[in-house]
Amino acid sequence: xxxxxxxxxxxxxxxxxxxxxxxxxxxxxxxxxxxxxxxxxxxxxxxxxxxxxxxxxxxxxxxxxxxxxxxxxxxxxxxxxxxxxxxxxxxxxxxxxxxxxxxxxxxxxxxxxxxxxxxxxxxxxxxxxxxxxxxxxxxxxxxxxxxxxxxxxxxxxxxxxxxxxxxxxxxxxxxxxxxxxxxxxxxxxxxxxxxxxxxxxxxxxxxxxxxxxxxxxxxxxxxxxxxxxxxxxxxxxxxxxxxxxxxxxxxxxxxxxxxxxxxxxxxxxxxxxxxxxxxxxxxxxxxxxxxxxxxxxxxxxxxxxxxxxxxxxxxxxxxxxxxxxxxxxxxxxxxxxxxxxxxxxxxxxxxxxxxxxxxxxxxxxxxxxxxxxxxxxxxxxxxxxxxxxxxxxxxxxxxxxxxxxx
Ligand SMILES: Cc1ncc(COP(=O)(O)O)c(C=O)c1O
Numbered sequence: 001x002x003x004x005x006x007x008x009x010x011x012x013x014x015x016x017x018x019x020x021x022x023x024x025x026x027x028x029x030x031x032x033x034x035x036x037x038x039x040x041x042x043x044x045x046x047x048x049x050x051x052x053x054x055x056x057x058x059x060x061x062x063x064x065x066x067x068x069x070x071x072x073x074x075x076x077x078x079x080x081x082x083x084x085x086x087x088x089x090x091x092x093x094x095x096x097x098x099x100x101x102x103x104x105x106x107x108x109x110x111x112x113x114x115x116x117x118x119x120x121x122x123x124x125x126x127x128x129x130x131x132x133x134x135x136x137x138x139x140x141x142x143x144x145x146x147x148x149x150x151x152x153x154x155x156x157x158x159x160x161x162x163x164x165x166x167x168x169x170x171x172x173x174x175x176x177x178x179x180x181x182x183x184x185x186x187x188x189x190x191x192x193x194x195x196x197x198x199x200x201x202x203x204x205x206x207x208x209x210x211x212x213x214x215x216x217x218x219x220x221x222x223x224x225x226x227x228x229x230x231x232x233x234x235x236x237x238x239x240x241x242x243x244x245x246x247x248x249x250x251x252x253x254x255x256x257x258x259x260x261x262x263x264x265x266x267x268x269x270x271x272x273x274x275x276x277x278x279x280x281x282x283x284x285x286x287x288x289x290x291x292x293x294x295x296x297x298x299x300x301x302x303x304x305x306x307x308x309x310x311x312x313x314x315x316x317x318x319x320x321x322x323x324x325x326x327x328x329x330x331x332x333x334x335x336x337x338x339x340x341x342x343x344x345x346x347x348x349x350x351x352x353x354x355x356x357x358x359x360x361x362x363x364x365x366x367x368x369x370x371x372x373x374x375x376x377x378x379x380x381x382x383x384x385x386x387x388x389x390x391x392x393x394x395x396x397x398x399x400x401x402x403x404x405x406x
Contacts, residue, residue, distance in 0.1 A: 265340020290323025
Protein backbone atom coordinates (compact mmCIF):
# COMPACT_ATOMS: atom_id res chain seq x y z
CA UNK A 1 0.00 0.00 0.00
CA UNK A 2 1.24 3.47 -0.86
CA UNK A 3 1.65 5.82 2.05
CA UNK A 4 -0.34 8.53 0.26
CA UNK A 5 -4.04 8.77 -0.52
CA UNK A 6 -5.73 11.77 -2.10
CA UNK A 7 -9.26 10.58 -2.91
CA UNK A 8 -11.76 8.15 -1.44
CA UNK A 9 -14.88 7.06 -3.33
CA UNK A 10 -13.66 9.39 -6.09
CA UNK A 11 -13.92 12.43 -3.77
CA UNK A 12 -10.96 14.61 -2.82
CA UNK A 13 -9.96 14.09 0.81
CA UNK A 14 -8.80 17.71 1.10
CA UNK A 15 -12.23 18.85 -0.09
CA UNK A 16 -14.01 16.50 2.34
CA UNK A 17 -11.98 17.82 5.26
CA UNK A 18 -12.49 21.44 4.20
CA UNK A 19 -16.24 21.01 3.80
CA UNK A 20 -17.14 18.72 6.71
CA UNK A 21 -14.24 19.34 9.12
CA UNK A 22 -12.11 16.78 10.94
CA UNK A 23 -12.00 14.28 12.54
CA UNK A 24 -14.34 12.75 10.00
CA UNK A 25 -15.55 9.24 9.23
CA UNK A 26 -15.99 8.70 5.50
CA UNK A 27 -17.72 5.62 4.02
CA UNK A 28 -17.57 4.54 0.39
CA UNK A 29 -21.00 3.10 -0.44
CA UNK A 30 -19.75 1.32 -3.56
CA UNK A 31 -17.24 -0.59 -1.43
CA UNK A 32 -19.92 -1.32 1.17
CA UNK A 33 -22.21 -2.84 -1.47
CA UNK A 34 -19.34 -4.88 -2.87
CA UNK A 35 -18.28 -6.30 0.48
CA UNK A 36 -21.86 -7.15 1.47
CA UNK A 37 -22.49 -8.88 -1.85
CA UNK A 38 -19.85 -11.53 -1.02
CA UNK A 39 -22.34 -13.06 1.40
CA UNK A 40 -25.51 -12.73 -0.64
CA UNK A 41 -25.14 -15.95 -2.60
CA UNK A 42 -23.15 -17.82 0.01
CA UNK A 43 -25.43 -20.86 0.12
CA UNK A 44 -28.28 -22.17 -1.99
CA UNK A 45 -30.35 -22.36 1.21
CA UNK A 46 -29.41 -18.90 2.54
CA UNK A 47 -32.42 -17.31 4.29
CA UNK A 48 -30.90 -13.83 4.58
CA UNK A 49 -27.73 -12.07 5.67
CA UNK A 50 -28.37 -10.38 9.00
CA UNK A 51 -25.84 -7.53 8.96
CA UNK A 52 -24.60 -7.08 12.52
CA UNK A 53 -25.51 -3.52 13.45
CA UNK A 54 -23.01 -3.29 16.28
CA UNK A 55 -20.22 -2.93 13.70
CA UNK A 56 -21.77 0.31 12.44
CA UNK A 57 -25.41 1.23 12.95
CA UNK A 58 -25.57 4.39 10.83
CA UNK A 59 -29.05 4.51 9.29
CA UNK A 60 -27.82 5.48 5.82
CA UNK A 61 -25.40 2.59 5.69
CA UNK A 62 -28.25 0.34 6.83
CA UNK A 63 -30.52 1.73 4.11
CA UNK A 64 -27.83 0.95 1.54
CA UNK A 65 -27.69 -2.63 2.80
CA UNK A 66 -31.51 -2.88 3.13
CA UNK A 67 -31.76 -2.00 -0.58
CA UNK A 68 -29.66 -5.10 -1.26
CA UNK A 69 -31.99 -7.28 0.81
CA UNK A 70 -30.03 -7.31 4.06
CA UNK A 71 -31.56 -8.34 7.35
CA UNK A 72 -30.18 -7.24 10.72
CA UNK A 73 -28.60 -8.78 13.78
CA UNK A 74 -29.43 -6.54 16.75
CA UNK A 75 -28.02 -6.65 20.27
CA UNK A 76 -30.30 -4.09 21.96
CA UNK A 77 -33.73 -2.55 21.70
CA UNK A 78 -32.05 0.50 20.20
CA UNK A 79 -30.55 -1.57 17.40
CA UNK A 80 -33.92 -3.26 16.71
CA UNK A 81 -35.52 0.18 16.34
CA UNK A 82 -32.63 1.48 14.24
CA UNK A 83 -32.92 -1.48 11.84
CA UNK A 84 -36.67 -0.92 11.51
CA UNK A 85 -36.22 2.81 10.96
CA UNK A 86 -33.77 2.08 8.13
CA UNK A 87 -36.40 0.00 6.36
CA UNK A 88 -35.22 -3.47 7.31
CA UNK A 89 -38.41 -5.52 7.70
CA UNK A 90 -39.10 -7.04 11.13
CA UNK A 91 -39.18 -10.47 9.48
CA UNK A 92 -35.48 -10.09 8.70
CA UNK A 93 -34.32 -9.04 12.19
CA UNK A 94 -32.77 -11.32 14.81
CA UNK A 95 -32.02 -10.20 18.35
CA UNK A 96 -29.28 -11.80 20.47
CA UNK A 97 -27.66 -10.57 23.68
CA UNK A 98 -26.69 -12.10 27.02
CA UNK A 99 -28.72 -9.70 29.20
CA UNK A 100 -31.80 -8.44 27.39
CA UNK A 101 -34.15 -6.37 29.55
CA UNK A 102 -37.86 -7.21 29.80
CA UNK A 103 -38.55 -3.99 27.87
CA UNK A 104 -36.26 -5.10 25.06
CA UNK A 105 -37.90 -8.53 24.93
CA UNK A 106 -41.34 -6.85 24.86
CA UNK A 107 -40.25 -4.63 21.98
CA UNK A 108 -38.84 -7.48 19.91
CA UNK A 109 -41.84 -9.74 20.57
CA UNK A 110 -44.33 -6.96 19.78
CA UNK A 111 -42.56 -6.23 16.49
CA UNK A 112 -42.73 -9.95 15.57
CA UNK A 113 -39.13 -10.08 14.43
CA UNK A 114 -37.74 -13.17 12.67
CA UNK A 115 -36.50 -14.62 15.98
CA UNK A 116 -35.33 -13.66 19.44
CA UNK A 117 -32.17 -15.61 20.21
CA UNK A 118 -32.62 -16.90 23.74
CA UNK A 119 -29.45 -17.05 25.85
CA UNK A 120 -30.75 -18.26 29.20
CA UNK A 121 -33.68 -20.10 30.71
CA UNK A 122 -35.17 -17.08 32.52
CA UNK A 123 -35.48 -15.34 29.17
CA UNK A 124 -37.40 -18.30 27.72
CA UNK A 125 -39.62 -18.29 30.81
CA UNK A 126 -40.33 -14.56 30.45
CA UNK A 127 -41.28 -14.95 26.79
CA UNK A 128 -43.43 -18.02 27.49
CA UNK A 129 -45.27 -16.11 30.25
CA UNK A 130 -45.71 -12.80 28.44
CA UNK A 131 -45.44 -13.56 24.74
CA UNK A 132 -46.52 -17.18 24.19
CA UNK A 133 -46.10 -18.35 20.61
CA UNK A 134 -43.13 -16.04 19.97
CA UNK A 135 -40.59 -17.22 17.39
CA UNK A 136 -37.24 -17.85 19.03
CA UNK A 137 -33.92 -19.51 18.31
CA UNK A 138 -31.58 -20.89 20.93
CA UNK A 139 -28.13 -19.31 20.99
CA UNK A 140 -25.76 -22.09 21.85
CA UNK A 141 -22.25 -21.76 23.19
CA UNK A 142 -20.33 -24.50 21.36
CA UNK A 143 -17.43 -24.23 23.85
CA UNK A 144 -14.62 -23.90 21.32
CA UNK A 145 -11.67 -21.59 20.91
CA UNK A 146 -11.81 -19.80 17.54
CA UNK A 147 -8.13 -18.86 17.87
CA UNK A 148 -8.61 -15.08 17.94
CA UNK A 149 -7.82 -12.30 20.40
CA UNK A 150 -9.25 -13.40 23.80
CA UNK A 151 -11.23 -10.14 24.05
CA UNK A 152 -13.24 -11.05 20.95
CA UNK A 153 -13.73 -14.81 21.43
CA UNK A 154 -17.32 -15.37 22.53
CA UNK A 155 -17.76 -19.13 22.28
CA UNK A 156 -15.18 -20.20 24.84
CA UNK A 157 -16.46 -22.61 27.52
CA UNK A 158 -16.58 -19.84 30.15
CA UNK A 159 -18.04 -17.09 27.91
CA UNK A 160 -21.28 -15.52 29.10
CA UNK A 161 -22.84 -15.78 25.64
CA UNK A 162 -25.39 -18.41 24.69
CA UNK A 163 -26.67 -21.54 26.39
CA UNK A 164 -24.42 -24.41 27.41
CA UNK A 165 -24.87 -27.31 24.97
CA UNK A 166 -26.30 -29.54 27.67
CA UNK A 167 -29.08 -27.04 28.54
CA UNK A 168 -30.66 -27.27 25.09
CA UNK A 169 -32.60 -30.57 25.47
CA UNK A 170 -34.20 -29.33 28.70
CA UNK A 171 -35.16 -25.97 27.20
CA UNK A 172 -36.71 -27.57 24.14
CA UNK A 173 -38.70 -29.94 26.37
CA UNK A 174 -39.88 -27.20 28.75
CA UNK A 175 -40.67 -24.43 26.28
CA UNK A 176 -41.17 -26.31 23.00
CA UNK A 177 -44.94 -25.91 23.10
CA UNK A 178 -45.18 -22.39 24.63
CA UNK A 179 -42.67 -20.90 22.18
CA UNK A 180 -41.96 -21.57 18.53
CA UNK A 181 -38.34 -22.74 18.82
CA UNK A 182 -37.42 -22.60 15.17
CA UNK A 183 -33.64 -22.54 15.04
CA UNK A 184 -30.21 -22.58 16.61
CA UNK A 185 -27.68 -19.80 16.65
CA UNK A 186 -23.91 -19.80 17.18
CA UNK A 187 -21.48 -16.91 17.09
CA UNK A 188 -18.05 -17.92 18.29
CA UNK A 189 -16.08 -14.70 18.05
CA UNK A 190 -14.61 -12.13 15.73
CA UNK A 191 -11.60 -11.89 13.42
CA UNK A 192 -11.76 -15.59 12.46
CA UNK A 193 -9.70 -16.67 9.48
CA UNK A 194 -9.82 -20.42 9.82
CA UNK A 195 -12.76 -22.42 8.40
CA UNK A 196 -12.01 -25.06 11.05
CA UNK A 197 -13.56 -22.89 13.80
CA UNK A 198 -16.89 -22.70 11.93
CA UNK A 199 -16.83 -26.41 11.07
CA UNK A 200 -16.11 -27.31 14.70
CA UNK A 201 -19.00 -25.15 15.88
CA UNK A 202 -21.25 -26.81 13.33
CA UNK A 203 -20.23 -30.27 14.53
CA UNK A 204 -21.09 -29.31 18.06
CA UNK A 205 -24.56 -27.97 17.38
CA UNK A 206 -25.88 -30.15 14.56
CA UNK A 207 -26.96 -33.00 16.85
CA UNK A 208 -29.08 -30.47 18.75
CA UNK A 209 -30.97 -29.38 15.64
CA UNK A 210 -32.74 -32.75 15.59
CA UNK A 211 -34.20 -32.02 19.02
CA UNK A 212 -36.29 -29.10 17.76
CA UNK A 213 -39.90 -30.08 17.01
CA UNK A 214 -39.98 -28.06 13.77
CA UNK A 215 -36.45 -26.89 12.87
CA UNK A 216 -36.39 -24.10 10.32
CA UNK A 217 -32.99 -22.45 10.41
CA UNK A 218 -29.41 -22.43 11.58
CA UNK A 219 -27.72 -19.07 12.22
CA UNK A 220 -23.95 -19.36 11.93
CA UNK A 221 -23.19 -15.86 13.25
CA UNK A 222 -20.52 -13.48 11.98
CA UNK A 223 -16.86 -13.24 12.83
CA UNK A 224 -15.29 -13.29 9.35
CA UNK A 225 -11.85 -11.74 9.78
CA UNK A 226 -10.47 -8.57 8.23
CA UNK A 227 -6.72 -8.21 7.72
CA UNK A 228 -5.89 -4.75 8.99
CA UNK A 229 -2.39 -4.96 7.52
CA UNK A 230 -3.38 -5.50 3.90
CA UNK A 231 -6.22 -5.20 1.41
CA UNK A 232 -7.49 -8.70 0.96
CA UNK A 233 -9.44 -11.20 3.08
CA UNK A 234 -9.33 -14.42 1.05
CA UNK A 235 -10.54 -16.52 4.00
CA UNK A 236 -14.06 -15.09 3.72
CA UNK A 237 -14.61 -17.09 0.54
CA UNK A 238 -12.60 -20.02 1.92
CA UNK A 239 -14.85 -20.24 4.99
CA UNK A 240 -18.04 -20.02 2.91
CA UNK A 241 -16.67 -22.65 0.54
CA UNK A 242 -15.80 -25.01 3.39
CA UNK A 243 -19.27 -24.58 4.91
CA UNK A 244 -21.22 -24.98 1.66
CA UNK A 245 -21.15 -28.80 1.33
CA UNK A 246 -21.88 -29.14 5.03
CA UNK A 247 -24.87 -26.81 5.33
CA UNK A 248 -26.60 -27.05 1.96
CA UNK A 249 -27.86 -30.63 2.44
CA UNK A 250 -29.21 -29.96 5.95
CA UNK A 251 -32.79 -29.25 4.95
CA UNK A 252 -32.95 -26.02 6.98
CA UNK A 253 -32.37 -22.39 5.99
CA UNK A 254 -29.07 -20.65 6.87
CA UNK A 255 -28.48 -17.19 8.32
CA UNK A 256 -25.17 -15.35 8.54
CA UNK A 257 -24.44 -12.30 10.70
CA UNK A 258 -21.31 -10.59 9.37
CA UNK A 259 -20.54 -7.14 10.72
CA UNK A 260 -16.86 -6.23 10.44
CA UNK A 261 -16.29 -7.93 7.07
CA UNK A 262 -19.22 -5.98 5.57
CA UNK A 263 -18.34 -2.48 6.69
CA UNK A 264 -14.69 -2.26 7.87
CA UNK A 265 -13.06 -1.60 4.52
CA UNK A 266 -15.61 0.90 3.31
CA UNK A 267 -14.68 3.33 6.09
CA UNK A 268 -11.78 5.66 6.80
CA UNK A 269 -11.13 8.09 9.62
CA UNK A 270 -9.72 11.39 8.40
CA UNK A 271 -7.78 13.42 10.98
CA UNK A 272 -5.66 16.54 10.94
CA UNK A 273 -2.19 16.99 12.39
CA UNK A 274 -2.38 19.70 15.07
CA UNK A 275 1.19 19.67 16.37
CA UNK A 276 4.54 18.02 15.94
CA UNK A 277 6.47 17.45 19.15
CA UNK A 278 9.75 15.71 19.87
CA UNK A 279 10.20 14.10 23.28
CA UNK A 280 13.56 12.39 23.70
CA UNK A 281 14.03 10.18 20.66
CA UNK A 282 10.36 10.16 19.72
CA UNK A 283 8.58 12.58 17.38
CA UNK A 284 4.85 12.76 17.87
CA UNK A 285 2.33 13.89 15.31
CA UNK A 286 -0.51 14.97 17.57
CA UNK A 287 -3.89 14.71 15.85
CA UNK A 288 -7.37 16.10 16.33
CA UNK A 289 -8.69 12.49 16.45
CA UNK A 290 -8.25 10.42 19.56
CA UNK A 291 -9.20 7.14 21.18
CA UNK A 292 -12.67 8.59 21.82
CA UNK A 293 -13.20 8.58 18.04
CA UNK A 294 -11.44 5.27 17.30
CA UNK A 295 -10.83 3.12 20.35
CA UNK A 296 -9.62 -0.07 18.69
CA UNK A 297 -5.89 0.72 18.91
CA UNK A 298 -6.20 1.53 22.63
CA UNK A 299 -8.57 -1.34 23.40
CA UNK A 300 -7.14 -4.20 21.36
CA UNK A 301 -3.71 -2.92 20.35
CA UNK A 302 -4.81 -2.96 16.70
CA UNK A 303 -2.78 -0.90 14.26
CA UNK A 304 -4.79 0.56 11.38
CA UNK A 305 -2.87 1.35 8.22
CA UNK A 306 -2.05 5.04 7.90
CA UNK A 307 -1.80 7.15 4.76
CA UNK A 308 -1.13 10.85 4.41
CA UNK A 309 -2.84 13.31 2.08
CA UNK A 310 0.27 15.47 1.75
CA UNK A 311 2.02 16.58 -1.42
CA UNK A 312 4.40 14.14 -3.09
CA UNK A 313 8.18 14.30 -2.84
CA UNK A 314 8.48 14.77 0.87
CA UNK A 315 11.29 12.87 2.58
CA UNK A 316 10.32 10.02 4.90
CA UNK A 317 10.42 10.66 8.65
CA UNK A 318 9.50 8.56 11.70
CA UNK A 319 6.39 9.49 13.69
CA UNK A 320 4.27 8.28 16.53
CA UNK A 321 0.66 9.23 15.84
CA UNK A 322 -1.27 10.10 18.96
CA UNK A 323 -4.43 11.88 20.03
CA UNK A 324 -5.48 14.54 22.54
CA UNK A 325 -6.99 12.29 25.23
CA UNK A 326 -5.27 12.20 28.61
CA UNK A 327 -4.53 8.46 28.55
CA UNK A 328 -1.23 6.86 27.66
CA UNK A 329 -3.14 4.46 25.43
CA UNK A 330 -4.29 7.26 23.11
CA UNK A 331 -1.74 6.24 20.49
CA UNK A 332 -2.67 5.08 16.98
CA UNK A 333 0.74 3.98 15.71
CA UNK A 334 4.34 4.02 16.91
CA UNK A 335 7.48 4.76 14.94
CA UNK A 336 5.83 4.86 11.55
CA UNK A 337 7.76 5.93 8.44
CA UNK A 338 5.65 8.56 6.69
CA UNK A 339 6.24 11.45 4.29
CA UNK A 340 7.29 14.45 6.37
CA UNK A 341 4.31 15.92 8.18
CA UNK A 342 3.45 19.53 8.92
CA UNK A 343 0.72 20.91 11.17
CA UNK A 344 -2.49 21.08 9.11
CA UNK A 345 -1.72 17.93 7.10
CA UNK A 346 -4.36 15.24 6.84
CA UNK A 347 -3.84 11.60 7.78
CA UNK A 348 -6.11 8.67 7.00
CA UNK A 349 -6.72 5.58 9.12
CA UNK A 350 -7.82 2.80 6.81
CA UNK A 351 -10.43 0.08 7.36
CA UNK A 352 -12.16 1.89 10.21
CA UNK A 353 -15.76 1.42 9.06
CA UNK A 354 -16.43 -1.31 11.65
CA UNK A 355 -16.32 -0.76 15.41
CA UNK A 356 -15.06 2.76 14.73
CA UNK A 357 -17.85 5.29 15.14
CA UNK A 358 -20.04 2.67 16.84
CA UNK A 359 -17.57 2.54 19.75
CA UNK A 360 -16.87 6.29 19.86
CA UNK A 361 -17.62 8.04 23.14
CA UNK A 362 -17.62 11.42 24.87
CA UNK A 363 -14.78 10.76 27.33
CA UNK A 364 -12.93 14.00 28.14
CA UNK A 365 -16.19 15.64 26.97
CA UNK A 366 -15.10 15.33 23.40
CA UNK A 367 -17.77 15.67 20.71
CA UNK A 368 -18.08 12.65 18.43
CA UNK A 369 -17.09 13.21 14.80
CA UNK A 370 -19.34 13.64 11.77
CA UNK A 371 -19.97 10.80 9.33
CA UNK A 372 -20.10 11.25 5.57
CA UNK A 373 -20.99 8.84 2.75
CA UNK A 374 -19.28 9.08 -0.62
CA UNK A 375 -20.66 7.45 -3.72
CA UNK A 376 -19.08 7.76 -7.16
CA UNK A 377 -17.73 11.25 -6.73
CA UNK A 378 -20.50 12.68 -4.52
CA UNK A 379 -20.55 13.20 -0.75
CA UNK A 380 -23.40 13.50 1.77
CA UNK A 381 -23.36 13.99 5.53
CA UNK A 382 -24.97 10.96 7.19
CA UNK A 383 -24.49 12.11 10.78
CA UNK A 384 -23.70 15.62 11.99
CA UNK A 385 -20.71 16.37 14.16
CA UNK A 386 -21.80 16.61 17.79
CA UNK A 387 -21.74 20.18 19.09
CA UNK A 388 -19.01 20.85 21.64
CA UNK A 389 -20.74 20.88 25.00
CA UNK A 390 -23.95 19.46 23.51
CA UNK A 391 -23.84 16.47 25.84
CA UNK A 392 -24.20 18.78 28.86
CA UNK A 393 -27.74 19.62 27.86
CA UNK A 394 -29.24 16.55 29.55
CA UNK A 395 -27.96 17.56 32.97
CA UNK A 396 -30.59 19.40 35.07
CA UNK A 397 -30.02 23.03 36.02
CA UNK A 398 -31.44 22.48 39.54
CA UNK A 399 -31.22 19.46 41.84
CA UNK A 400 -34.53 17.80 42.64
CA UNK A 401 -33.99 15.28 45.43
CA UNK A 402 -36.49 12.41 45.46
CA UNK A 403 -37.67 11.03 48.85
CA UNK A 404 -37.06 7.32 48.33
CA UNK A 405 -36.67 5.94 51.84
CA UNK A 406 -39.97 5.03 53.55
C1 LIG B 1 -24.18 -12.39 17.96
C2 LIG B 1 -23.22 -11.70 17.06
N1 LIG B 1 -23.39 -11.82 15.73
C3 LIG B 1 -22.56 -11.20 14.85
C4 LIG B 1 -21.51 -10.41 15.30
C5 LIG B 1 -20.65 -9.72 14.28
O1 LIG B 1 -19.33 -10.13 14.35
P1 LIG B 1 -18.28 -9.60 13.26
O2 LIG B 1 -18.38 -8.12 13.26
O3 LIG B 1 -16.98 -10.08 13.77
O4 LIG B 1 -18.66 -10.19 11.95
C6 LIG B 1 -21.30 -10.27 16.67
C7 LIG B 1 -20.16 -9.46 17.17
O5 LIG B 1 -19.85 -9.35 18.30
C8 LIG B 1 -22.18 -10.91 17.58
O6 LIG B 1 -22.03 -10.78 18.90
